[in-house]
Amino acid sequence: MSAPVKEFFIDFQRCIGCNACVAGCSECHTHRGKPMVSVDKVDPAHSAQTAPMVCMHCKEPTCALSCPADAIKMDENGIVHSSLKPRCIACRNCEIACPFGVPKISEEIQQMQKCDMCFDRTSAGKKPMCTTVCPTGALFYGTMEEMKRLRPHSKPINKWRFGKQVIETKLWVMVPHDVDEVVVDWPELLNGASGPIDLAVKLKEYFEKHGVPDPEIREPLPESMPEARPDETEEAEFL
Amino acid sequence: MRELADTLRYFAGQLHWPSVRNASLLTALLVLAIVVGSRNLQNFDAALVGYTYACVAAAFAVFYRYSVWLTKPPTKKFWRRGWQLCFQPALWKNLRSPRILGEAVTRKLVVQDFVWRRSPARWLGHMLIAAGCLLAFAITFPLVFGWIHFEMGAVEPDHTYIVSVFGFHVHELPLAGFFSWLVFHGLVVASFMVIPGVMIVMYRRMMEEGATAVQRFSRDFLPLILLFVVSFSGLLLWVSYEYLEGYFFTALAQFHAWSVIALLLYLPFGKLFHIFQRPASLGVSYYKAANADKDPARCPVTGEAFAPKMQTDDLKEVLGELDFDYSAPDGKGPAWNEVSPRGKRILIARAHSIARKHKFD
Known part of the structure; x- marks a missing residue:
């Protein structure tokens, strides 16, 4: 142990x-x-x-x-x-x-x-x-x-x-x-919100007003993603 | 000499002095009750003095720990709220009916059906240990405090004992008969409850995967071992005087006394402290009942009612006292603890989406 x-x-x-x-x-x-x-x-x-x-x-x-x-x-x-x-x-x-x-x-x-x-x-x-x-x-x-x-x-x-x-x-x-820290924000828009739909609407308004960072700016994906495959030893260890 | 002074100063610094004061006062009251209850020590059994000292020391430690516990901001809040709900009828429309207290006491303290739902074997073991211990405490404490003692009663036609409580004669008991046997063998009966209870629980601790995964020796096995040693050595005392003409009795009595003292001194520090802590769950029942028909706190993200409004308000205050600041980033809107658990997880995922430059949108 x-x-x-x-x-x-x-x-x-x-x-x-x-x-x-x-x-x-x-x-x-x-x-x-x-x-x-x-x-x-x-x-x-x-x-x-x-x-x-x-x-x-x-x-x-x-x-x-x-x-x-x-x-x-x-x-x-x-x-x-x-x-x-x-x-x-x-x-x-x-x-x-x-x-x-x-x-x-x-x-x-x-x-x-x-x-x-x-x-x-x-x-x-x-x-x-x-x-x-x-x-x-x-x-x-x-x-x-x-x-x-x-x-x-x-x-x-x-x-x-x-x-x-x-x-x-x-x-x-x-x-x-x-990014150095995850900033969890719940701006003023939550005040008085009353559920998921209301929230989605308010979030949309908020981002329209304050601007959404350009979704096209994305970090390039690695060419291959070997880590996505389960490790070969994993199964043996799990069993 | 200086080192000793430093060590003492260090320990003094570690102590919570208001709690030392509370514990000293309550312990002094207990000592007073022992002196008065035993009629100026007239009914005090000098042979049991070791037990009495251990009881007084354990009482001091229990009072001290309880008092320190109550200074924790969340505990203090619940403690005050509990009493407030008890004594302010305006707040407890739902609590007027004695049903709530009755049900809470029955289910949470007496029947303990929540333990049954953890596992029936666990419940059986716990009930046997709990009932046996409470029976043993109910017999031991009044005896070692000199609150109950027995005097010789009539000799003819049958021998009787007179039971005296706080020096008042309350009952005359024939020496023979089943009921008298039970009275004089109460601790034997208790050991016949505690020992099987410990065995059941010990078996579970060795065989059940969920238990073996998280248990610790000092936390989970030590109290069981102590309970077993106390009950078994006590049972041997009875075997010795009843069937073996007192063989080895003196040594056994010494051993039993030390084991009981060890258990009493363990009481305030380990797992068994829950005996004193657990009644706080009644306060939680009151808290919930008092808020049952009030508007609950609704999550601004998911819209679900997830807690009593009183609790989210109280918690906001408590978190502040604990030096957490979960208030809204712009000072307006709900605090983080006014968002439901699922709402929080959704907003965390959104925060991550933002950190990933809205890749998920």
Whole structure:
């Protein structure tokens, strides 16, 4: 149980919404049948974009600090765990406070459950379940060197800005080289918005007014994408 | 000498002094209750003094930890809200009916059906341990505090014992008979609940994949081992005096006493602290019931009602006290915790789309 824990990378642009990660995650015994990964359709009326979300394991976890029962703990590897069963009172503070929308409260068993980066697997040198089944490498587990070699056109960052709040995470997100932090903005337009359609309309108005960055300016794709193929050793390791 | 002073200063700096004050006051009250309840120590059993010291030390630590726990901003908020909802009838239209408290106490503390849904075996083990421990505590504490003691009663026609509570004679008990056997063997009965309970839970901890994945020795096995040692050594005491004419009794009694003291001193620090912490879940039931018919917080992104408005407001305040600033970037509009989990994930994906120069649009 002492294998070094490697790095976890999310590459949103690679998600194809296949939900393999959701299915894989559901197989874990610690949360029997319930997935801790979310795959959301971002704006289904206008775009095919889907986004996977696992726990980002914040270095200063808002969920743990906002827990009134002291039930959420971070381990020596920086993994933030599901709430301790004897303590959790299912108040839902963590669910509402988490900046990434990750924790899930199960009322019927009075516990908060969340992604723990497959603690049982990663601490024994295996990859988290979702990364073994992701066909596109949107969820990737490995070393920083591997990642840099495989995805030269992106870089991993772990800094997020929610309004004025900066959050650093254990997990990495792949972004273009000119981006240093992911800025999550919810401009004034959200004030009084009342649902997805309203939001889409307001976002459209907002971008028409403020200008949309030219969609034609895209970074060139690498000629071949060897990383998109599952690693040959992966299957053997998974089995 | 200087090193010692430095060490002491370091520990003093680590302590939360208002909680030391609270714990000292409450412990002093307990000591007073022991002195008064045992009629100026007249009914105090000197043979049990080691247990009493351990109880007082454990009580101090429990009060201290509880007091420190209540200073955490989210805990403080829930604690105050809980009492406020209890005592301000205007806020608790839904809470007038005793049904809510009754149901919360029954389901969350007595029956614990949520543990059953985690697994029936786990529930059985937990119920046996919980009931056995509570029974043992209910017997041990009044005895070691001198609050209950037994006196010789009638000799003819049958021997009786007089049960005295706080020095008042409350009952005369025949020495023979099933009920008397139960009274005098309450701790034996408790050990017959705790030991099978520990076995069931231990078995589960060794065999169930979900448990083996995340358990830790100090957190999950140590309390089970302590409970087993206490119950089993206590049971051996009974075997020794009942069937073996007191064979090895003195050594066993010493061993049992030390194991109980170890358990009492572990109580405030480890997993067993949940016994004191858990009733806070009643406050959550109140909180939810009080908000059941109020307008919920609606997510501005998805439009879904995702939490009581009171909770998102309270949480905003608590996050501020914790030095987080999740207010809207331009100061207007909702704070980040007023967006639902799914709404947040959608906006994060949008943020990424923007970082990728709107490639996904």
